[in-house]
Amino acid sequence: MSSSSPSGTGDDLSERRGIPAAKFIQDVETYLSQSSLDSNSALAFHQERLQQYKVVEMKLLAQQRDLQAKIPDIEKCLEVVGTLEARKGTGEALLADFEVSEGIYSRACIEDTDSVCLWLGANVMLEYTCEEATALLKNNLENAKASLEVLVADLQFLRDQVTVTQVTIARIYNYDVQQRRVKQVAPTAITAADS
Amino acid sequence: MQQQGKSSGSEMEVTWEDQQNINTFSRFNNRLHELVDEIKFAKEKCDNLEDAGNELILADEEMVRFQIGEVFAHVPKDEVETRIEEMKEATIKSLEKLEQEKESLVLQMAELKKVLYAKFKDSINLEED
Numbered sequence: 001m002s003s004s005s006p007s008g009t010g011d012d013l014s015e016r017r018g019i020p021a022a023k024f025i026q027d028v029e030t031y032l033s034q035s036s037l038d039s040n041s042a043l044a045f046h047q048e049r050l051q052q053y054k055v056v057e058m059k060l061l062a063q064q065r066d067l068q069a070k071i072p073d074i075e076k077c078l079e080v081v082g083t084l085e086a087r088k089g090t091g092e093a094l095l096a097d098f099e100v101s102e103g104i105y106s107r108a109c110i111e112d113t114d115s116v117c118l119w120l121g122a123n124v125m126l127e128y129t130c131e132e133a134t135a136l137l138k139n140n141l142e143n144a145k146a147s148l149e150v151l152v153a154d155l156q157f158l159r160d161q162v163t164v165t166q167v168t169i170a171r172i173y174n175y176d177v178q179q180r181r182v183k184q185v186a187p188t189a190i191t192a193a194d195s
Numbered sequence: 196m197q198q199q200g201k202s203s204g205s206e207m208e209v210t211w212e213d214q215q216n217i218n219t220f221s222r223f224n225n226r227l228h229e230l231v232d233e234i235k236f237a238k239e240k241c242d243n244l245e246d247a248g249n250e251l252i253l254a255d256e257e258m259v260r261f262q263i264g265e266v267f268a269h270v271p272k273d274e275v276e277t278r279i280e281e282m283k284e285a286t287i288k289s290l291e292k293l294e295q296e297k298e299s300l301v302l303q304m305a306e307l308k309k310v311l312y313a314k315f316k317d318s319i320n321l322e323e324d
Binding site: 024026027076077079080083094095096097098099105108156159160163164167171174 | 207208209210211214217218221222225258260263264265266267268269
């Protein structure tokens with residue numbers, strides 16, 4: 001598939017981030033004669049395309065679920081850092097009950113502090129000042145939300161292609177049914193004329 | 196996709212405009228299902244905040260354990276009340292916005308249904324099954 005840069009409206013794209021667009025067929029008969037396919041092969045081709053689209057859709061939906069779980073996590077972290085920052089000037093310690101293990105909680109006394117540690121993943125934790133931590137978390141939140149938007153747009157494009165393909169399959173099927181009916185009528189007409 | 200049924204074998208010309216209408220209807224329908232879930236979630240959150248507020252009035256402790264992130268911080272009762280009020284207002288506002296979006300979506304879908312049924316009559320099925 002040639003990689004055209006995705007720009008403009010979704011209708012003009014021949015593909016989007018690796019997902020090929022489903023070509024809209026103006027007229028079934030012309031399409032079948034141009035591609036020199038018979039109805040069954042055309043149907044098989046489009047069915048396979050549909051399956052491929054479904055596979056990609058599953059993948060995108062899984063990515064969407066992951067992102068949708070990540071965003072509230074980041075927001076929670078931001079809330080905690082915000083609370084610590086708000087307490088900074090007062091000098092009083094923050095008493096917090098946290099979960100040590102499932103069902104077991106313990107009390108922590110968090111002194112007035114300037115820094116927090118952030119878990120970055122891959123067994124790495126770094127210490128930041130409250131401002132730096134807030135900035136980093138906000139940045140992560142922005143990126144996650146932007147990725148989610150792109151993903152949602154991809155899913156919409158994909159679903160459009162699925163719809164186009166389903167309608168195409170229906171039309172080719174109807175065309176085929178029609179052709180068979182015509183063929184059935186024609187021989188009976190000839191036999192009626194002979195007798 | 197549960198909404199689109201197969202045509203019943205009659206000769207129907209499908210133009211690009213028709214295809215786009217069908218695509219748009221499908222998008223609207225998906226968004227409607229998402230909205231229904233989001234509205235349900237927001238309503239539950241509202242109810243929970245309401246219950247929390249009521250519990251707070253009945254409680255006689257000065258310090259309340261209020262969940263911030265993953266931990267429960269010891270916060271004075273008044274501050275908790277204020278926070279719960281703020282959260283309730285924010286949730287109600289977002290619930291209103293979601294309901295409005297849902298209404299407008301339902302109207303647009305009804306319009307599209309009229310157009311598509313006019314063109315395709317029996318050959319298309321746009322109902323939930």
